[in-house]
Amino acid sequence: MNLSGHKPEQSVPGERHLVVIGQGYVGLPLAMRASEVGFRVTGLDRSGPVVDRLNEGRSHVDDITDQQVSQALAAGFSATTDSEVISRADIVVICVPTPLDPRGGPDLRAVRSAVKDIATYVRSGTLIVLESTVYPGTTEDILVPAIQDLGFNIGTDIFIAFSPERIDPGNPKYGLKNTPKVVGAVTPTCQSHAVEFYSQIVDTVVQARGTKEAELAKLLENTFRHVNIALVNEMVRICHELDIDLWDSIDCAESKPFGFMAFRPGPGVGGHCIPVDPKYLSHRVKSELGYPFRLLEMAEVINDAAPSYVAERVWSLLNEQRIPVNGAKVLLLGVTYKPDVSDCRESPADPLYFKLSSWGANISYHDPFVDSWQPESHGLLTKEPLARVEDLSSAVESADIVVFLQAHKEYDLEQLSAQSTVILDTRGKLNVNSKAVQRL
Known part of the structure; x- marks a missing residue:
């Protein structure tokens, strides 16, 4: 495990387009923070009312104020229900809900749907990060095969990582910026791309050995x-x-x-x-x-x-x-x-x-x-x-x-x-x- 608080060589955020899939209590804070540091951000959500509220400058999440949304809109943020926006993204982060199914098991339908949308529109050179809470092995079992089936080479054409969300609603001390971010990727090159991205968003990046270790870290915490x-x-x-x-x-x-x-x-x-x-x-x-x-x-x-x-x-x-x-x-x-x-x-x-x-x-x-x-x-x-x-x-x-x-x-x-x-x-x-x- 590596703990890095320094900033590596980075591209200018404003040159890169970030699409955050899911604009709930995890995705919206990420979108707001990324917009704040200069990324061009689009929030992708299936809910029309949520998208309309955000484009009107109104927040539906406790930790995000209307003023923050308005400031993000002024900086270029927008929300949409159209998955085609993924075709113009340099970075895609999945922040969709992962509840339980009626039998008490994992319900990954939202993750699978997001992966399907990504597979439909993703372009070469894109970094894809899954942040939704999942069981160990999900990134390798669901996300990686969907991209490989398109003919892309992971680590060369497309870069895939997992970084568990650590949002604590209502916490006055720790927010997205000052909470250490765990990142685990499929290949060393994928890891480098993911660490470079998150180092512009948060103060400290903690590098896991791989995606399974990062996936388990979130489950271990809770x-x-x-x-x-x-x-x-x-x-x-x-x-x-x-x-x-x-x-x-x-x-x-x-x-x-x-x-x-x-x-x-x-x-x-x-x-x-x-x-x-x-x-x-x-x-x-x-x-x-x-x-x-x-x-x-x-x-x-x-x-x-x-x-x-x-x-x-x-x-x-x-x-x-x-x-x-x-x-x-x-x-x-x-x-x-x-x-x-x-x-x-x-x-x-x-x-x-x-x-x-x-x-x-x-x-x-x-x-x-x-x-x-x-x-x-x-x-x-x-x-x-x-x-x-x-x-x-x-x-x-x-x-x-x-x-x-x-x-x-x-x-x-x-x-x-x-x-x-x-x-x-x-x-x-x-x-x-x-x-x-x-x-x-």
């Missing part, structure tokens, strides 16, 4: 988090039974200056990465090697069950008040998957909603970042979106129980504790000495 979150999500149940404040124990353990990294329990894992990425790895292990990745699969079981445990705690706390869950007024606070963003993808609030609803609970919600919420989980979808309660104080006071799911900075924690009859704190943020506060 599998590490997934397993450790599962550890504390399992421990929180045990500590509740043993009457131990796990959050206090974690704070104490964190004081050790070496050999420990703090993870804290919660209502479940959310977002695209942690609930999805490890499943790509476990699927690859089972399909290629024929045996399960047991530690990872157990972590999945534990974290997938976390919302149900929250529901069980709600039932128990209502029971202590002699209130049946059927008909009880339950207020959910914070339905996004992480604090201070509007992203609800894979939020644990969704399965929690359906579990409580199946018991007959009367559920309302509040989230300062979500005007309208339509829970979706395991094929279930509410008939109509739920409207956010607007009078938070009144909703808190009238609820039989409040479930604190996400620690948005806008929430006044002391006021929530004072106004609630009972509030279940799934994040360990509220004053445990308050009579109303019950920790998970």
